Amino acid sequence: MPLSSQSERFILHFGEMGSRWGVNRTVGQIYALLFIAPHPLHADEIAETLKFSRSNVSMGLKELQSWRLVRQANRVGDRRDYYESLGDVWEIFRVLMEEKRRREIDPTLSLLRDMLLEEPKSEDEAQARQRMQSMLELIELSTDWFDEVQRLPPETLQNLMRLGARVQKVLDFAGKLRSPKPSGNPS
Structure with a gap:
């Protein structure tokens, strides 16, 4: 998923803020990406977009799910798990x-x-x-x-x-x- 410079700034800022809020930078950036994404993303898309390892993305998603800020979504015909942030x-x-x-x-x-x-x-x-x-x-x-x-x-x-x-x-x-x-x- 290509990011605009504005989206990159938003994601980087949330990474910085995440560390101030008690979560690591990776978790903050994953959350920011999911928040602005126009549709649910699977873990490989998140890893590719943010240039994170797949294991870091998996751990970050688990953390965000434990905070109830991200939920799992599925697509018909696709066995991968997709993730989206709360919209409201x-x-x-x-x-x-x-x-x-x-x-x-x-x-x-x-x-x-x-x-x-x-x-x-x-x-x-x-x-x-x-x-x-x-x-x-x-x-x-x-x-x-x-x-x-x-x-x-x-x-x-x-x-x-x-x-x-x-x-x-x-x-x-x-x-x-x-x-x-x-x-x-x-x-």
């Missing part, structure tokens, strides 16, 4: 967030909950326990918020994100409505 960017975002949570946040929550079951044996441990409790509360609040946001339809989520800083103004206004008004009579 909102679905990609949702899957990425779910996987990051499953791989990084959930184990941290489990560890914190287990550690907070233990009684502190010293003042230092009590202080550390308080900080761990604060961290647990923040992560639980964040994950509860994420669960709520995840249930929103993509259109609603887009509108919410477009509101940006205006959400803060609405919340400030709502807070002013709830707060008691000072009376005009000094006591």
